[in-house]
Amino acid sequence: MSGIILAIIIGGAFGFTLDRIGATNPNYIIRMLNLTDLHLMKTILTGIGVAETVHRQWSEARFAG
Amino acid sequence: MTLSWKTGGFLLGAVFFAAVLLVKPIGVSTQFVIFDGILWSAVDPQVVVAPTEPGAGYTSSNAYLAKSGGSYAKSVANPLNYSFVFVLAMMIGALVSAVMRGGVSREERVMPAVWRANFGDTAMSRYAAAFVSGFIVLYGARLAGGCTSGHMMSGIMQTALSGYVFAAGAFLAGIPTALYLFRREV
Numbered sequence: 302m303s304g305i306i307l308a309i310i311i312g313g314a315f316g317f318t319l320d321r322i323g324a325t326n327p328n329y330i331i332r333m334l335n336l337t338d339l340h341l342m343k344t345i346l347t348g349i350g351v352a353e354t355v356h357r358q359w360s361e362a363r364f365a366g
Numbered sequence: 367m368t369l370s371w372k373t374g375g376f377l378l379g380a381v382f383f384a385a386v387l388l389v390k391p392i393g394v395s396t397q398f399v400i401f402d403g404i405l406w407s408a409v410d411p412q413v414v415v416a417p418t419e420p421g422a423g424y425t426s427s428n429a430y431l432a433k434s435g436g437s438y439a440k441s442v443a444n445p446l447n448y449s450f451v452f453v454l455a456m457m458i459g460a461l462v463s464a465v466m467r468g469g470v471s472r473e474e475r476v477m478p479a480v481w482r483a484n485f486g487d488t489a490m491s492r493y494a495a496a497f498v499s500g501f502i503v504l505y506g507a508r509l510a511g512g513c514t515s516g517h518m519m520s521g522i523m524q525t526a527l528s529g530y531v532f533a534a535g536a537f538l539a540g541i542p543t544a545l546y547l548f549r550r551e552v
Contacts, residue, residue: 304389304448311385312452315392316459318381320467322374325460327478328552329368334537334544337551340371345519347375352382352523359387 322348367467382523389448391520395513396438397453398504403431403442414439479552510535 322344323329332338368374385392403426407413415425424440426432431439441447464470473479477492485491507513510532512521518536521529 305446305451307389308448308451309455311381311388311392312455313459313462315381315385315452316456316461317463318374318377318459319456320460320463321369322378323368325464326368326474328480331478331480331544331548334540335548336541336545340368343371344369344374344378347371348378348382349519349522351376351379352386352519353525355379355383356386356523357525359383 378519379523382519386520386523391516391524392452393449393512393516393520394453394456395504395507395516397450399430399438399508400441400445400450403438404445407442414443416443480548483550483552484548 319325323341324345329338329341333341369377382392403414413426413428414431415427417423424436424443426436426439426442431442441450476489481492503513510517512532514536517529517532521532
């Protein structure tokens with residue numbers, strides 16, 4: 302049951318964020334791919350970078366301790 | 367209005383990390399298979415076979431649903447699982463955000479402005495292209511074992527090699543295609 306609640310919270314936050322960064326708008330996706338507006342690309346790469354950095358720190362702390 | 371790339375990127379990263387920390391990496395495209403399986407087993411209940419003895423897993427007459435120890439078949443039999451509810455919640459979350467920022471105009475719901483500028487105003491040609499493109503994207507995602515969420519974002523954040531290969535492949539194919547198809551700007 303707690304898994305379902307987490308699914309609703311994290312899934313809802315993910316969808317909400319995707320909409321707020323413009324990833325639900327085909328105009329932004331197309332303009333990213335035809336290289337006329339790289340805003341979405343910058344957002345996604347920043348997101349991956351933030352998640353990767355935090356994940357790395359967290360794994361190192363967890364496995365060191 | 368869309369967020370700046372800094373704020374948006376930070377938020378996106380926070381959600382991805384929260385998912386890994388609390389449950390597991392985000393993935394979306396597998397749930398299309400689960401949904402297909404739910405529809406299929408509604409028509410033909412024999413597609414998914416429940417475990418016959420304690421300790422055994424679910425299985426299926428379909429090799430794809432039976433793979434990975436029957437984990438797909440199990441999800442088809444129990445749609446109220448984390449990954450499936452996650453994708454439903456994702457759609458609702460995006461809807462809530464869209465409604466809160468004033469909704470999407472009727473014109474944009476039919477087709478995006480950049481499509482209209484390049485291919486005209488016919489709704490049916492947009493829908494036909496969206497259907498064919500959706501088919502190709504989903505076929506590719508299942509062939510690759512994941513989509514943009516699973517491979518590129520969840521994959522690269524864990525420094526999985528497959529994530530980098532997927533990202534390179536997606537942009538190598540996507541950029542020339544978009545440059546060729548969408549020459550006119552809005």
